[in-house]
Amino acid sequence: MVLVAGAIIVALVTAALYVRAVRAREGSLDHRGGMRLVLWMGAIVPTVLLTVLLLFALPAMRPMETGPEDLVIRVEGEQFWWRVAYRPPGEEPLLSANEIRVPTGRRVHLVLAAGDVIHSFWIPGLAGKMDMIPGRDNDLVVEAEKPGRYRGVCAEFCGLSHALMAFEVVAMEPEAFDAWLLAQRGASTGASEGRGAALFTQNGCGACHAVRGTAHDAAIGPDLSRFGARTSLGAGILEPTRANIAAFIRDPQGAKPGARMPAYKTMSEADAKAIAAYLKGLQ
Structure with a gap:
């Protein structure tokens, strides 16, 4: 037209x-x-x-108004990924990373911040740009009209992998979103079972990453709870196949220059694939 x-x-x-x-x-x-x-x-x-x-x-x-009953999601930009915390009214925060889910037809209050340098939060199909500044919270209110997926990016140069810092917003029907949010609070399937889980612990992965249902509750790197249900690896840059996950574990800077995750180049490919299988099984 x-x-x-x-x-x-x-x-x-x-x-x-x-x-x-x-x-x-x-x-x-x-x-x-x-x-x-x-x-x-x-x-x-x-x-x-x-x-x-x-x-x-x-x-x-005009900015959309929010009330105390509206869902609050805190998103912090890191180098080079997104820390996400759902804060439903009257409930404990629920942590995630690199993916945001919202209910359609409801207003969602996004609280935007940064943990290191200035980032810019932008979902072209859903909302305008908003800076993420260390030490300051900025507010952005969004409301998805229909179910679907919206790709978001960082729109402010923040380092070597600025262009490799994306995320996905998944808009869900309200009932489906409520059921999803409730299910997320439980332990991930296979959270502490098998060789991959043991290798995850032995190699110190739990010193940076949290997995609900295990003793690992660190908050330095992305929360990996239910990682197997995510649609991307490395903040929107890779398909989360076992081969890609194993390669990322051994050499994260190869896929994302400047990433702060340490490389495990001496780890055998078999061990890396076992950990990858474990992460894919976290549902």
């Missing part, structure tokens, strides 16, 4: 110019008439149209 409207406007303007310039009587065009045309078409008409559009859009630009 936009293309059709644009084509109609271009055709009308071209026809008007043709009539005015080509079919005009000899001597009817002069410098004063040309300057009047420039003044009207280049200044007066655009000014009036833009003013009308601004007055029409201003009411829609």
Whole structure:
């Protein structure tokens, strides 16, 4: 529809110019008439149209109000991933990372901050940009109208892997979201079983990462609880296959330069794949 409207406007303007310039009587065009045309078409008409559009859009630009019953989600930008904490009214925070889920038809209050340098939180299909500044909380209110997935990015240069810092917003039907949020509070399936779980502990992964249902509750790196249900690896840059997870464990800087996660290049490929299988099993 936009293309059709644009084509109609271009055709009308071209026809008007043709009539005015080509079919005009000899001597009817002069410098004063040309300057009047420039003044009207280049200044007066655009000014009036833009003013009308601004007055029409201003009411829609007012910040949405939130109440105490609305869901609060705190998102902190890190180098180079996203720390996420759901804070339902009257309940304990629920931690996650690199993915945000919201209910459709409800207002969600996003509290945005940064743990290291300035980041910029941007979901083009859902909300405008908002800076994330260390030591300060900024507020952004969003409301998804229909279920779907929205890709978000960091829009402020924050280091070597700035362009590799993405996330996904999943908008769910309210009932489905409530059920999902309730289920997240339980322990992940297979949280402390098998060879991969043992290797996860032996290699010190729990010193940085938390997994609900285990003794690992560190908050230095991303929370890995129910990691197997996520749709991306490394903050939106890789498909979470076992091969990609194993490669990321052994050499995270290879996929994300400047990442603070230490490399495990001396770890055998078999051990890395066992840990990857364990993480994929966290549902």
